[in-house]
Amino acid sequence: MTLVNDAAPEVRSTGRKFRAFTAKHLDELTARAGLSPEEQLATRAVATVLPFRTNAYVLEELIDWTAAPDDPIYRLVFPQPDMLPAEDVAVLSDLLCREAPKAEVEAAANRVRMKLNPHPAGQMELNIPSFGDGKVPGLQHKYDETVLYFPKQGQTCHAYCTYCFRWAQFIGEPDLKMAGDDSHQLRDYVAAHPEVTSVLITGGDAMIMGESVLRRYLEPLLELEQLESIRIGTKSLAYWPQKFVTDPDADDMLRLFEQIVESGKNLAFMAHFSHPRELEPLVLTEAVRRIRDTGAVIRTQAPLIRSINDDPKIWETMWRTQTRMGMVPYYMFVERDTGPQDYFAVPLAEAYEIFRNAYKNVSGLSRTVRGPSMSATPGKVCVDGVLDLFGERVFQLHFIQCRDAELVNKPFFAKYDPAAIWLDDLKPAFADRFPWQ
């Protein structure tokens, strides 16, 4: 690849320095979206519970302010006044209005957070393994072949998504955080588990880290023969593509990617794109080209979110555009059972129809995508269809991934329920219990 930055001048000119906007800028930004003073206060109240952060690129290049507050990218990053129960928002608004002490606001916000299932799918209890003298901080080992690692320096993002299922990672509460900073402990753990063939570095956003920090985590892994792939979970291509084009360490980062590929491992970018607009800027096209030139593969994924991307045309456009750019559509997820799930959830029956109506219109190259898929406690469950069988309407589902590998790729059935939004809402069909129960 070319390590001289050969991006076109109009792309280089978007290479301003990263500038973050946080809750203290909310009034100014929500006024720009035309919110009334009451709505502005309610937005700030919601932001005491759920994290808010965005940046100048998202504000100026991605949001269509003429359509705000209904614009999908605005809704993707800005808290909505009605995202939390009205009674909670009223209590918090009242505290903010009378300028209550910070500790009082934080205590009230924390009470609301605890009602929002901060660590879904048994993340804190079931997935953190013991090793040597105790737990390995920041490491999760749910499926035999894959280890997830949450580096301490990667626990933030270039902007936060309102629907984020990892929202608990971004607030100051230490009990809600998973993070580690011992790259050798990670390597030793993997070496002691020969069944592990893939490490996923995630967060937050792993690509918030600079090259030298990311290198500290990844280099020790390159000596492990057993590892077939290193995956990086990131929304940086959508929220800050300059990371790979004009940031001061962009070229060094690409060299690190080349080094991983040259070590004989598959470097997979698990890129999160929520809406086709994120694929439009020239700087994104350039970032994708430069990453692909290193030999890394970019796979794309996102959750299906009400009012942001709950339309088959949106998914069809995303998958077509991504395929055209050389990325590989990978997953459509169902919104997880955490945070403001009720607000963003699309029922499983509807999610299946949206998936099918997008999937049927794309070429075989885009049909690498799977979904709608739930990352639930027993594993990743895909909704395959709605059938009428033996006089009963049912969902057909299967495990894409499962704690019990014997159950992977075997169909099972659940009673049809048009209102079900998650695995826990389903009842078994033609059996007294589900195969994992």
Ligand code: SF4
């Ligand atoms: S980029 Fe990912 S981790 Fe970060 S806020 Fe969005 S969904 Fe959450």
